[in-house]
Amino acid sequence: MVLPIYGLGGMGKSTLAQLVYNDTQFKQYYDHRAWVCVSQEFDLKKIGRSIISQLSTDGGQHNTDTLQIQQCLDDMMLHGKKVLIVLDNIWEEDVSKLEKLKTMLHVDKKGNTVDVIVTTRSESIAKKICTNEPHKVSPLNDVCLDRLKRSSGFEHKSNKQKLEQIGLEIANKCGGVVLAAQALGYMLKTKDLHGWSEMNNSDIWNESSEVDNSQHMKVLSSLQLCYEGMLPTLRLCFSYCAIFPKGHDIHEDDLIHQWLALDFIKKPSEGKEFIKQLLGMSFLQHSKLPLVSYYTDATIFP
Secondary structure: OEEEEEOOOOOOHHHHHHHHHOOHHHHHHOOEEEEEEEEOOOOHHHHHHHHHHHHOOOOOOOOOOHHHHHHHHHHHHHOOOOEEEEEEEEOOOOHHHHHHHHHHOOOOOOOOOEEEEEEEOOHHHHHHHOOOOOEEOOOOHHHHHHHHHHHHOHHHOOOHHHHHHHHHHHHHOOOOOHHHHHHHHHHHOOOOHHHHHHHHOOHHHHHHHHHOOOHHHHHHHHHHHHHHOOOHHHHHHHHHHHHOOOOOOEOHHHHHHHHHHOOOOOOHHHHHHHHHHHHHOOOOEEOOOOOOOOOOOOOEEO
16 A cells, blocks of 8 residues: 655645654554655665665665565565555655556565555645545645744743734745744744744735745745744855755754865854754754664754
8 A cells, every 4th residue: 555645845745644654553553664754866776775775674775676675575475474664755756657666666566565655745746656546635724823822932922912923924924834834833932022023914925925935935035034034144154054955954063064174164153053943944844764773873954
């Protein structure tokens, strides 16, 4: 079975998959589980190595081809094992490559005991790879206000009554994407009533509505506001993260050392604070990969 979860970036697809992956009932049902962050670099061998490293007892770090992966899964099925695999953040549109992936995982074969959850932003990809009806993650408009309040420290504000309506208007501009509400809320944490009004009345919102008032553009406007509100040095450090591919795991100390070497920052404590801020805005996230994965030393990823 392949069950895709699709929706706009930041909508909570990976979070939903993670809830299933870590659910007590599913942990008891499946003998083995594997989580693979696929992202934009679609490499069957790399995906296979990551799966084998989590399923096999010897770590499976040797050169692995699709036949070896099939053999590994075959061995498990011969012993009546049930396997759950999460393929997080697939971007590949090529039908032939997606079919090779399904074949590699023994999907669509009689007696299959491998269940696969796929997360993707594309409805088209979801329909190409699915064996069951894809699940679309709907906008979470009601949750956006709550997340914005929590990340902004709303309950500790002295003028909550005036901020409530402004916060509601800002949350409604997030397109139902909690990630955007989280980022904006963090930016509002240190702002007063004037700062909240200023963000709500920013020209960026008007620019996006003139060009395209779609949900996608609302999210981009939210994130653009956060980006422009960063200190110049923080913006430089975050922009540097663009050298890493999407979904790439970065060790926190390694990233700080690179910032230091490039003279973006003067001391490690400054880098620690910048990472804290980027995590607060969800511009960086704590890795969702299990500790037993191929990327054992990873802590955060952009």
